[in-house]
Amino acid sequence: MIMKTASLACIALLALSACSTSTTGRKQVMLFSETELSKMGAASFEDMKKQTPISSHKATNEFVQCVASAITKNVPASAHKGEWEVVVFDSAQVNAFALPGGKIGVYTGILNVTEDQDQLGAIIGHEVGHVIEHHSNERLSANKLSNIGMAVATVAVGASDLENKGLWMAGLGVGLQYGVIMPYSRSHESEADIVGQELMAKSGFNPKASIKLWQNMDKLGGNAPAEFMSTHPSNQTRIKQLNAHLAQSMPLYQQENSPNCKKPKVIPKPPAAKEKLG
Template sequence: MKLPLIMLSVVIALTACSSSSTGRTQVMLFSDSELDKMGAASFEDIKNKTPISTDKATNDFVQCVAKAITKNVPQSVHKGDWEVVVFDSAQVNAFALPGGKIGIYTGILTVTENQDQLAAIIGHEVGHVIEHHSNERLSANKLKNMGMAAATAAVGMSDIENKGLWMAGLGLGLQYGVIMPYSRAHESEADIVGQELMARSGFEPSASIKLWQNMAKLSAGSGQGSPAEFMSTHPSNQTRIKKLSQHLPNSMKLYQASNRPNCQKPKVIPLAKS
């Protein structure tokens, strides 16, 4: 019964040859060029399916913050300009993709009160790209599928009763024991990397803490709450606030040595109806 997990561990040991900037071991099975192509294709698909904002003031604000952030991203992550698109959607969302792609939904601009809080969002999302989290997630899913295939073969050759139930249990074990914690580790790492990036770019790093306080209020106000942290792909708002607060003195040193941008948020952000 332990054979599939042993095989999966061997594969991970053989492929875990990289480390993130925070010292976390990374398993990456895909090349940068593969990820760039995936990122570009995904971005084009989103642009084709989601309305794009044409409001000049909103676009100028987002582009100003994004430009200040991305000029401090290492060239090894992406060479050339980043493509930044403001999507006309009420979703409280944003993302960055390999290949130099950033998407900001107008809905998130209702939560970010100023340039610093938007910088915290963009810094966090770009942090995922800097740390190759997309590669890790794709690799983790690939390894999960390999492990399930190995388990299926092993169980098929055994005399275990209730094989279907055992397989379902293994699937849940991989999901909550490997995939979800991996994602929480990514989110926590992107928080710290993003806070440092925004500080280096001249944005007040304490705004990252205020941002997640705003997010916590938004979650509470929705009445939907959040799932238990161990069942979630994201850390709780309070966990994020605590870790960002602990790291703030480090980021403040970077901020004090930076030049502050002047990106003015419009008084009115036109929002899509849905």
């Protein structure tokens, strides 16, 4: 009986297979309103602008703005209505992101990995793909449901006569993390890859560049954790999936629609972090 009751933690997460459907046909649940998510996104973005230096390099900003503008023109209104705010952060991080509410951040570090406008289009397309598919809402909803499930299991185990209750609860937490939460996150990444590849193609960027991008990323990967213990698919898995999807993406690409965004020959290095006094 106790095992059945405690398994509500997992059942709660399995409820994620209901409610709505993504554009790729994957079942979703979203417990938060888009207004709430937009406010969260805007607040997070403002915090990041205060904490991370913003690039003032004209050519770099023009390049990123050019690519982002081409991408966001093709974003459905269901993801965001109105203008997008795009900021280039002066940081060596090899990263970029998009947030609900029309916010895009690109770190200068990733511009050293992207060779041209097409590869940057793949990056921004992928990040905006997360917004299009409402992944932030799903992740917050998943966390909320997992917390509810763990709370129910804690009460159930606490009322039982099981031995090693702490060990049992720790095991349940690991099972939720590796069995549900991480695969769920990996499905988001794979979906954003596919949606982003189609979005970049519609925006005039060659979708084949998404594959070259992840080949570049693979060279930087180093000793990455095993895929089943990672929130992201392996680079090789992504490359394989993107290759397979080219049959759908390439017909959307029209070379004459290329925005012709010019990457500067030199991306200035970010300033060294200042040593804190006191």
